[in-house]
Amino acid sequence: MQKFSTLRAVAAPLPMVNVDTDRIIPKQFLKTIKRTGLGRALFFEMRFDAQGKERPEFVLNREPYRKAQILIAGENFGCGSSREHAPWALLDFGIRCVIAPSFADIFFNNCFKNGILPIVQPKAVVEKLLDAAGRGANAIVTVDLEKQEITGPDGGRVTFEVDPFRKHCLLNGLDDIGLTLEKEAKIAAFESKQRREQPWLYR
Amino acid sequence: MTAPRTLFDKIWDSHLVDQQADGTCVLYIDRHLTHEVTTPQAFEGLRDAKRKVRRLDATLAVADHNVPTTDRSKGIAEEESRIQIETLTENCRDFGVELFDMNDVRQGIVHVIGPEQGFTLPGATLVCGDSHTATHGAFGCYAMGIGTSDVEHVLATQTLVMKRPKNLRVTVEGALPVGVTAKDLVLAIIGKIGTAGGTGHVIEYCGQAIRDLSIEGRMTVCNMSIEAGARAGLIAPDDKTFAYLKGKPRAPKGALWEQAVAYWRTLPSDTGARYDTDVTIRANEIVPQVTWGTSPEDVAPITGRVPSPGDFADAGKRQSVERALGYMGLTAGTPLRDVKIDKVFIGSCTNGRIEDLRAAAAIAKGRKVAAHVHALVVPGSGLVKAQAEQEGLDKVFTAAGFEWREPGCSMCLGMNPDQLKAGERCASTSNRNFEGRQGPGGRTHLLSPAMAAAAAIAGRLADVREYQR
Numbered sequence: 001m002q003k004f005s006t007l008r009a010v011a012a013p014l015p016m017v018n019v020d021t022d023r024i025i026p027k028q029f030l031k032t033i034k035r036t037g038l039g040r041a042l043f044f045e046m047r048f049d050a051q052g053k054e055r056p057e058f059v060l061n062r063e064p065y066r067k068a069q070i071l072i073a074g075e076n077f078g079c080g081s082s083r084e085h086a087p088w089a090l091l092d093f094g095i096r097c098v099i100a101p102s103f104a105d106i107f108f109n110n111c112f113k114n115g116i117l118p119i120v121q122p123k124a125v126v127e128k129l130l131d132a133a134g135r136g137a138n139a140i141v142t143v144d145l146e147k148q149e150i151t152g153p154d155g156g157r158v159t160f161e162v163d164p165f166r167k168h169c170l171l172n173g174l175d176d177i178g179l180t181l182e183k184e185a186k187i188a189a190f191e192s193k194q195r196r197e198q199p200w201l202y203r
Numbered sequence: 204m205t206a207p208r209t210l211f212d213k214i215w216d217s218h219l220v221d222q223q224a225d226g227t228c229v230l231y232i233d234r235h236l237t238h239e240v241t242t243p244q245a246f247e248g249l250r251d252a253k254r255k256v257r258r259l260d261a262t263l264a265v266a267d268h269n270v271p272t273t274d275r276s277k278g279i280a281e282e283e284s285r286i287q288i289e290t291l292t293e294n295c296r297d298f299g300v301e302l303f304d305m306n307d308v309r310q311g312i313v314h315v316i317g318p319e320q321g322f323t324l325p326g327a328t329l330v331c332g333d334s335h336t337a338t339h340g341a342f343g344c345y346a347m348g349i350g351t352s353d354v355e356h357v358l359a360t361q362t363l364v365m366k367r368p369k370n371l372r373v374t375v376e377g378a379l380p381v382g383v384t385a386k387d388l389v390l391a392i393i394g395k396i397g398t399a400g401g402t403g404h405v406i407e408y409c410g411q412a413i414r415d416l417s418i419e420g421r422m423t424v425c426n427m428s429i430e431a432g433a434r435a436g437l438i439a440p441d442d443k444t445f446a447y448l449k450g451k452p453r454a455p456k457g458a459l460w461e462q463a464v465a466y467w468r469t470l471p472s473d474t475g476a477r478y479d480t481d482v483t484i485r486a487n488e489i490v491p492q493v494t495w496g497t498s499p500e501d502v503a504p505i506t507g508r509v510p511s512p513g514d515f516a517d518a519g520k521r522q523s524v525e526r527a528l529g530y531m532g533l534t535a536g537t538p539l540r541d542v543k544i545d546k547v548f549i550g551s552c553t554n555g556r557i558e559d560l561r562a563a564a565a566i567a568k569g570r571k572v573a574a575h576v577h578a579l580v581v582p583g584s585g586l587v588k589a590q591a592e593q594e595g596l597d598k599v600f601t602a603a604g605f606e607w608r609e610p611g612c613s614m615c616l617g618m619n620p621d622q623l624k625a626g627e628r629c630a631s632t633s634n635r636n637f638e639g640r641q642g643p644g645g646r647t648h649l650l651s652p653a654m655a656a657a658a659a660i661a662g663r664l665a666d667v668r669e670y671q672r
Contacts, residue, residue: 015519015522016519016522016523016526017519017520017522017523018398018399018498018523020498020635020637022616022635022637022638022639022640023637023638023639026639026643027616027617027618027640028618030240030268030618031240031269031283031284031286031287031618032243032283032287033243033244033247033286033287033290034243034244035244035351045638045639045643050625050643050644074519075399075519076398076399076402076432079398079399079432080334080429080635080637081333081334081348081635082241082332082333082334082336082348082349082350083240083241083350084241084244084332084350084351084352087350102399102402103402104399104402104432105368105402105403105432105433105434106334106347106348106349106350106429106434109349109350109353109365110350110352110353113350113352113353114352163225163227163366164225165223165225165227165364175352176356176364177248177252177254177355177356177359177360179364180229180356180359180360180362180364181359181360183220183221183229186220186221186229187220187229187231187360187361187362190220190231191231191361194231198326198463198466199459199462200324200455200459200460200462200463201233201261201324201327202260203260
């Protein structure tokens with residue numbers, strides 16, 4: 001997994017609530033057996049028309065947002081299906097950080113597994129960031145994970161919360177399978193106890 | 204004396220392998236269901252790291268999302284779908300995972316076959332790379348959807364790394380009126396608490412109306428927990444649960460069965476157990492529901508009208524309602540019963556089980572699908588299909604003008620040939636009405652199987668109670 005430390009990048013405003021995973025990446029792109037190459041599918045129906053031409057009004061089709069690495073969005077971002085293709089598509093497009101007032105649980109979790117930092121901020125802060133991000137070329141936002149701090153284009157700073165374990169994994173680019181397997185003895189002990197107490201769960 | 208605990212607390216506590224000081228836990232997973240869409244990258248990861256599947260006896264695979272629901276004897280025409288299913292077959296063969304392939308009579312939607320096989324059990328933890336895994340909570344099984352990285356994590360370690368979610372209790376007091384089903388109930392709950400109402404929580408559904416539901420009705424309710432933002436829904440196991448599971452192929456047998464039931468009886472929440480959040484709904488106030496927008500919370504009684512953006516206080520919601528009405532091609536103030544439909548889809552992990560088909564058939568019997576409507580009935584599994592055919596339901600449907608199909612996810616998400624065309628309007632028993640969900644530009648109205656059958660006959664959204672003799 002790609003490490004995440006400090007990100008200084010263009011932030012794109014997407015002021016919509018309940019952006020669901022079908023909207024982030026529609027089902028026709030879930031037939032892949034790979035994790036990569038899904039950037040072209042990101043927000044497909046909002047980004048492209050029926051002929052496959054870019055919709056000029058959509059934010060990621062405009063400069064400087066084509067190079068956005070931060071997305072600012074409305075409440076309940078990532079609701080719907082468990083498809084990890086949603087963070088894969090964001091990552092492949094170049095988005096490393098999403099800031100919103102709230103996220104759906106599975107999407108939120110999936111982001112951390114892919115080096116993407118989802119940040120929850122109060123609605124008022126998100127509104128300010130949306131406004132700042134709307135200012136085009138000057139919409140540069142800095143996200144410092146170590147300090148847990150966002151700096152807006154005007155130099156204004158806000159702090160954010162992040163789970164310490166997830167922060168550690170992001171800062172160091174750690175996948176958790178390896179970490180969990182270090183607890184093999186505990187897992188094995190759990191299994192032998194459970195097999196004794198609830199033998200019907202084993203065959 | 205330990206403090207009174209909820210059903211969820213009991214399951215969580217009994218599956219803790221490890222807990223760090225910051226609350227990060229390693230939770231043991233008893234059951235893992237897998238399908239073709241969210242596993243290829245997970246198996247690839249195992250292969251790259253030279254890891255094995257830790258518990259083959261706890262892992263089961265089935266192809267469902269991509270399978271065509273028409274004649275499959277010549278295989279799958281669409282190349283990407285075929286490759287994804289072939290990849291699942293190869294991965295199951297290489298790693299030793301049991302697979303119900305497309306031609307197995309036990310094949311079906313992953314959330315229909317788990318309970319049907321007795322793979323789903325009370326008091327257990329169950330995961331699947333699909334958000335509708337919440338379905339299995341109907342058995343008092345802590346079941347949730349996970350992403351592909353976590354699928355790989357569970358395959359390799361039989362555990363998940365997570366923090367303890369909160370407890371949300373939804374109490375449904377009283378009895379549901381005649382003509383009002385589990386689907387109407389869960390849509391009404393989502394309408395009340397919103398699509399983010401359950402975020403960060405496990406929902407336990409309680410109260411008389413929940414106890415009165417059949418096991419299949421309970422599955423419908425738990426299935427849509429994710430549409431209320433909760434990764435998992437739970438219902439306390441009871442005699443109905445045990446009766447449903449007894450004799451199922453993978454359920455415990457003999458002395459083990461007795462031992463298991465004795466344990467399962469200890470699972471219901473203790474009196475005085477604490478919930479972080481409480482919501483109460485009165486069952487007798489619910490009328491058949493239908494969605495009008497592009498979020499499951501955009502729901503109204505069939506007796507109602509399409510709302511106007513101005514009806515909503517929140518600015519963000521007003522904007523999304525405006526967009527939704529445009530997408531749905533609806534005008535504020537239109538009575539929902541005047542909304543003309545083009546397609547009807549009866550099926551999915553929400554409503555593709557035998558009782559759902561019986562409820563739809565009871566309305567369809569002796570009637571005809573409106574001439575302009577194309578209606579599909581897709582059983583949730585091969586076993587549901589066989590049971591329905593034994594009861595003659597297929598004949599009822601085909602005589603009324605419905606198409607009778609092979610089992611699979613079908614038009615719920617259109618990863619297979621069953622899709623809406625742009626602008627087509629569908630009365631659907633599935634779970635999501637998102638933009639493009641059933642096909643790009645397609646318009647979805649979520650409702651119950653009986654309501655879907657009534658809509659097929661009326662050619663527009665209809666109040667099923669007018670069709671019930």
